[in-house]
Amino acid sequence: MQPFRKYKNTKVEEDGFKFDSKLERNIYRKMKELKLEFTLQPRYVLFDKFKLDGKTYRAIEYRADFELKLGDKLYTIDTKGMETQVFKLKKKLFALKYQKEIVCIKSVKHFMEWFTHLK
DSSP: OOOOOGGGOOOEEETTEEESSHHHHHHHHHHHHTTOEEEESOEEEEEOOEEETTEEEOOEEEEOSEEEEETTEEEEEEEOSSOOHHHHHHHHHHHHHHSSOEEEEOSHHHHHHHHHHHO
16 A cells, blocks of 8 residues: 555655655755755744643744755745645744745746746
8 A cells, every 4th residue: 555645746765865755856956966055854943842731832843845055045945836734834934933935946947947036
């Protein structure tokens, strides 16, 4: 029996890294090809853990696909064919806490258009 795959994504591996989709892997390849400075799967705390009435609530975290450094700017990038309701909520919390937007990439072509526009 095949494992559950959200939105028909196929998990893939390359260079010892595991990617949640072929799109994520292809963006990784493109960033390597362009010799960009990036971090894979950075984690961000959106809401710290807390206690209420003796019960501890875990922190809410967001794991991006990439953090790209261009000059003195950092861009948080997520590859998404479709934005889930949970992602939309985390995207808003991220914007509030870190005062910047998550760049959502839907294809390698879209990434190249976005990247070329930055230059």
